[in-house]
Amino acid sequence: MASEFLEHCLKGKPEPERLKAAAKKNCVTMRRLVRKAAAFLILSSALGRGGETVAEQAPAERILGEACRILANAKTSQYSHRTKVDEENGSYALDCSGLAVLILKRVAPEQLANVPRNGKSRPRAVEFHTAIAAAPSDEKGAKGWRRIEKLVDARPGDFIVWRKEEIKTGDSTGHVVLVNQAPVEDEGGRLRVVVIDSTGSGHADDTRGDGENGVGRGTMWFDMDAAGRPVAYRWKSRNGSSHKAPIVIGRVTTYGTADEHR
Secondary structure, three states, X not given: OHHHHHHHHHHOOOOOHHHHHHHXXXXXXXXXXXXXOHHHHHHHHHOOHHHOOHHHOOHHHHHHXXXXXXXXHXXXXXXXXXXXXXXXXXXXXXXXXXXXXXXXXXXXXXXXXXXXXXXXXOOOHHHHHHHHHHOOOOOOOEOOEEEEOOHHHOOOOOEEEEEOOOOOXXXXXXXXXXXXXXXXXXXXXXXXXXEEEEEOXXXXXXXXXXXXXXXXXXXXXXXXXXXXXXXXXXXXXXXXXXXXXXXXXXXXXXXXXXXOOO
């Protein structure tokens, strides 16, 4: 069961109903199940289809593999604007941009280096938004980033980022999520997306239990404009409150080559 759970994460597929039921029935047991399979996930993320090494995988595959590895390795997690990670003990205290930085630092450091910091120790959501908004939308992108215009075109391993219109000192500047499952059309013309992030409260069908925060996987909904660009998000329900925000979608690309989701 553990191997199946992790395989679904890597492939961006929803968990089987029996795994969801197990998680709801006993979240503690499920977390232990995931932790015991951490070694399996590390091997799975190191070897892609056909025995690819990590270096041979497309950037999106490396990013998703690292995100799933972190999910599997996490014994404890806390949403915190100050990043503190203890891999050996499976402890992850970080916020959404902290998780993105942790992932990119390990599998796409050159692309991370092209995200501005604006005097900060690391990029925040607003800086990720700035970098992606400025990236071209053609296949090659620039500086390791490509902007995806339509949410329906997002793929596992892409980032969805929104920023706040007004940024206050000491407050969050927006949010960063990683696409785990390709967007699916839902009621009212909305798109449903399974994401991986670090947050203070979970989404729908979330791996984080009630009252838990930090790193997890859950489902969100997005509203689009007439051109298919995301203009608002719904945190944990298709019929929940719609929050309008400047939203961008970014794909990490390989320098000098056309980007492909194989």
